Amino acid sequence: MRVQNIKRSSIWKIRLSTATMTLIPAAVGINYVAKAFAEGLKLPVWLGTLGTFLASMLAGPVAGAISGFINNVIYGLTLSPVSTVYAITSIGIGIAVGVLHAKGWFSSAKKVFVSAIIIAIVSAVISTPLNVIFWGGQTGIPWGDSIFAAMIANHIPVWISSFTDEFILDILDKVVVAYLAFFIYRQLPQRMIRFFRDDK
Amino acid sequence: MNEPNSILQGSVAHRGWTSVIDPVTKLLMALDLALLSFCFTNLLVEIALVFVALVILLISKAGKSAVHAIEFSSFLIFTMLIIQGLFYSHNQTLLVSVVGIRFYQEGLLYAATMGCRIFVIILATSFFMTTTTVSENSKYLEQVGLSYKAVYVLMSVCYILPEMMANMKKIQMAQRARGINQQKTILEKIKSILPVLVPLVIKTLDQSMERSIALRLRGFNSPHRVALKSANLYRHEMVNHRGLSLLAIILIGWKLWIIGSKFI
Amino acid sequence: MPQIEISGLRYTYPEHSFQVEIDRQSFDSPLTAIVGQNGAGKSTLLKLLIGLITPQEGTIMINGVSIDELKPQAKLKQIGVTFQDPDDQLFNATVQKEVAWGLSQIESDQLMIKRAADQALVAVGLADKAAENPYDLSLSERKLLTFATVLAINPAIYLFDEPMMSLDWPSRKRMTNIFHQLVKSGHQVITITHDMDWVAAEFSTVHVMAHGQITFSGTPSALFGNSGLVKRVGLLPPRIMTITRALGDHSVYLTPEDYCREHKQVANNLN
Numbered sequence: 177m178r179v180q181n182i183k184r185s186s187i188w189k190i191r192l193s194t195a196t197m198t199l200i201p202a203a204v205g206i207n208y209v210a211k212a213f214a215e216g217l218k219l220p221v222w223l224g225t226l227g228t229f230l231a232s233m234l235a236g237p238v239a240g241a242i243s244g245f246i247n248n249v250i251y252g253l254t255l256s257p258v259s260t261v262y263a264i265t266s267i268g269i270g271i272a273v274g275v276l277h278a279k280g281w282f283s284s285a286k287k288v289f290v291s292a293i294i295i296a297i298v299s300a301v302i303s304t305p306l307n308v309i310f311w312g313g314q315t316g317i318p319w320g321d322s323i324f325a326a327m328i329a330n331h332i333p334v335w336i337s338s339f340t341d342e343f344i345l346d347i348l349d350k351v352v353v354a355y356l357a358f359f360i361y362r363q364l365p366q367r368m369i370r371f372f373r374d375d376k
Numbered sequence: 377m378n379e380p381n382s383i384l385q386g387s388v389a390h391r392g393w394t395s396v397i398d399p400v401t402k403l404l405m406a407l408d409l410a411l412l413s414f415c416f417t418n419l420l421v422e423i424a425l426v427f428v429a430l431v432i433l434l435i436s437k438a439g440k441s442a443v444h445a446i447e448f449s450s451f452l453i454f455t456m457l458i459i460q461g462l463f464y465s466h467n468q469t470l471l472v473s474v475v476g477i478r479f480y481q482e483g484l485l486y487a488a489t490m491g492c493r494i495f496v497i498i499l500a501t502s503f504f505m506t507t508t509t510v511s512e513n514s515k516y517l518e519q520v521g522l523s524y525k526a527v528y529v530l531m532s533v534c535y536i537l538p539e540m541m542a543n544m545k546k547i548q549m550a551q552r553a554r555g556i557n558q559q560k561t562i563l564e565k566i567k568s569i570l571p572v573l574v575p576l577v578i579k580t581l582d583q584s585m586e587r588s589i590a591l592r593l594r595g596f597n598s599p600h601r602v603a604l605k606s607a608n609l610y611r612h613e614m615v616n617h618r619g620l621s622l623l624a625i626i627l628i629g630w631k632l633w634i635i636g637s638k639f640i
Numbered sequence: 641m642p643q644i645e646i647s648g649l650r651y652t653y654p655e656h657s658f659q660v661e662i663d664r665q666s667f668d669s670p671l672t673a674i675v676g677q678n679g680a681g682k683s684t685l686l687k688l689l690i691g692l693i694t695p696q697e698g699t700i701m702i703n704g705v706s707i708d709e710l711k712p713q714a715k716l717k718q719i720g721v722t723f724q725d726p727d728d729q730l731f732n733a734t735v736q737k738e739v740a741w742g743l744s745q746i747e748s749d750q751l752m753i754k755r756a757a758d759q760a761l762v763a764v765g766l767a768d769k770a771a772e773n774p775y776d777l778s779l780s781e782r783k784l785l786t787f788a789t790v791l792a793i794n795p796a797i798y799l800f801d802e803p804m805m806s807l808d809w810p811s812r813k814r815m816t817n818i819f820h821q822l823v824k825s826g827h828q829v830i831t832i833t834h835d836m837d838w839v840a841a842e843f844s845t846v847h848v849m850a851h852g853q854i855t856f857s858g859t860p861s862a863l864f865g866n867s868g869l870v871k872r873v874g875l876l877p878p879r880i881m882t883i884t885r886a887l888g889d890h891s892v893y894l895t896p897e898d899y900c901r902e903h904k905q906v907a908n909n910l911n
Contacts (some may be wrong), residue, residue: 192525192526192529193588194588194589194591194592194596195584195585195588197525197528197529197588197591198532198584198585198587198588198591199581199584199588200529200533201529201532201533201535201536201584202536202580202581202583202584204533204536205533205536205537205540205580206540206576206577206580208537208540209540209541209544209573209576210569210573213569213572213573217565217568217569219562219565219566220562226573230577234581242529246529246530246533250530250533250534252501253501253504253505254505255444255445255448256445256448256449257445257497257498257500257501257502258449258494258497258498260501310490310493310494311452311456311490312456312459312460312486312487312490314452314455314456314459316452318455321455321459324459325459325462325463328459328463328464328465329462329463331465333465334465352566356566356569356570356573359570359574360570360573360574360577362733363574363578363731363732363733363773363775364577364578364581364775365578365773365775365776366773366776367776368578368581368582368585368775371585371588372581543728546723546725546728547728547729549687549692549723549728550723550728550729551729552692553690553692553721553723554716554729554741554742554745554789555712555713555716555742555745555746556745570731571729571731572731574730574731575727575728575729575730575731578727578775579727579728582727
């Protein structure tokens with residue numbers, strides 16, 4: 177490995193280092209496996225952003241955003257075409273996690289909860305217009321959609337109903353993912369954290 | 377994610393018509409079809425577009441992944457029909473009434489239009505999905521100027537997944553042998569994920585570190601690296617790309633015009 | 641001495657046609673090695689023995705109880721296992737917690753758990769690393785840690801898949817000592833291994849697997865004396881025998897010490 181003077185670089189490094197280049201496919205893989213896990217255990221959450229979280233925490237918001245983007249593009253071109261457009265949401269999540277982590281909002285169990293709420297808001301704000309354009313406001317999760325149906329049945333505007341549907345699901349998902357990422361990150365050996373952080 | 381190396385076999389003359397269209401053209405075709413479906417709000421036009429996409433897909437003899445993707449979305453489209461048919465805010469005209477539950481024409485039309493759009497997107501993308509291979513796409517993307525780093529990242533995703541799935545099986549086996557059982561409550565289930573995810577994440581990241589060091593040693597970051605040029609097997613690439621891109625821009629402009637004119 | 645009895649066992653993989661078939665076999669010697677080429681069915685047998693996969697036919701009895709009648713916790717007390725790659729199982733924050741976790745699956749007395757975990761860590765020589773992150777240890781130490789997780793539970797039967805792989809030399813000696821202590825205290829140790837020198841030097845019983853069946857059971861000297869069989873099942877004899885064969889000596893030597901002892905006698909006879 178190279179010898180270099182250790183100086184924390186800006187979290188906004190754009191140039192792809194070899195470390196980030198190999199981290200991104202790993203993050204996409206972790207997203208995929210985590211999602212498969214959630215489906216296998218019939219959990220009421222998706223978990224499909226776990227890898228994006230970890231990439232952002234390890235190598236910054238740009239790495240996380242790219243991981244999220246590629247994740248949705250590949251998922252869209254292999255399994256579910258419409259999910260490609262939600263790449264924008266994944267980019268938002270990657271950036272939010274990266275910034276929050278850099279500002280120290282992933283340092284304790286209490287702070288993680290606040291981070292999770294902020295990330296859920298970011299995710300829901302970006303996803304809601306997409307839900308309205310493509311699915312008339314639905315999320316595709318039956319119990320979330322039944323809340324949505326109940327709300328528009330009572331003449332609450334589509335945007336508010338759709339945001340509520342998405343936000344309730346997002347808050348559950350992002351709290352679980354944030355805590356999983358928090359525990360896993362704590363367990364990573366220091367050499368690994370240094371490798372992805374310091375590499376330029 | 378298997379790779380039939382169709383591109384390596386035979387000359388253009390021996391290959392089907394789908395393989396002389398380059399991947400970017402196929403993607404642009406899918407994009408244009410999707411944009412078209414968004415420009416129109418008439419159900420009949422949408423149905424026509426579904427039909428067009430379906431015909432393209434059928435004559436290219438590809439349809440397996442489309443079936444899968446349609447299955448994936450059809451339940452959602454079905455619930456959309458019900459919810460909008462019942463509660464759509466512009467509902468006025470009663471269409472049918474089933475045991476006191478009233479379905480309205482406006483909502484059903486609205487949902488059906490959106491359902492058709494989804495089908496157009498799925499069918500058009502499926503054409504791309506089933507007629508291209510991972511290696512073909514990555515080679516072509518590098519040819520048309522995407523950075524080799526981006527291509528490397530896209531390619532590795534496809535290779536990393538089977539490797540991770542194999543690792544996951546081994547880890548699950550080891551943890552089951554240590555006494556992890558099926559858990560009941562949601563919290564227990566989430567906790568039971570960690571003994572598998574932690575080793576899996578660490579193993580995956582470890583392999584990433586090894587790859588990264590290997591790449592660096594092989595001079596992957598060198599500014600002098602040159603892309604491999606391969607024989608061109610496609611027809612009318614530039615015309616296709618420019619034409620389809622222009623169409624996409626016109627469609628987006630048109631849609632924006634329509635939206636904008638509502639506010640004026 | 642704990643005992644494993646197999647009868648009429650047949651297991652076929654659902655996805656391919658590979659089949660493990662063992663008509664009648666008992667594992668009752670204190671130190672047993674299972675050898676054979678890759679793909680001979682060793683790992684499948686291991687999974688069957690710990691009940692990770694269920695055979696289509698036949699039964700596996702551990703100390704007279706069928707394995708599928710054992711409750712999960714009772715099974716962990718009867719039979720403990722470690723796999724080739726230590727990184728397939730480590731997930732706790734510290735070495736100490738990793739060892740305690742396995743035990744906490746069957747034991748609730750915290751004091752006892754701690755004592756057993758500490759003892760196991762002393763046995764494998766990792767006591768001074770108890771507070772470290774398992775993944776900050778060397779590969780050899782991580783492997784020792786996986787042994788500690790089983791030692792803490794102290795099952796009647798120990799199953800090891802390639803225990804010597806990725807161990808450095810001092811750790812190998814340490815593990816060999818632990819094996820002998822386990823045997824002395826009445827446990828049964830079964831290992832899968834490719835290390836024929838080790839098998840020849842330390843084991844009392846060898847089972848050879850080929851094509852999903854046990855084709856030989858006996859002592860190492862009986863196995864390596866049958867050079868036709870050794871060749872047929874794709875094994876290599878101990879290195880000392882490769883040398884003596886090349887020198888035209890066709891006797892059976894399990895270790896270099898064997899050879900020296902034999903030849904000292906020859907030398908004495910000459911005098």
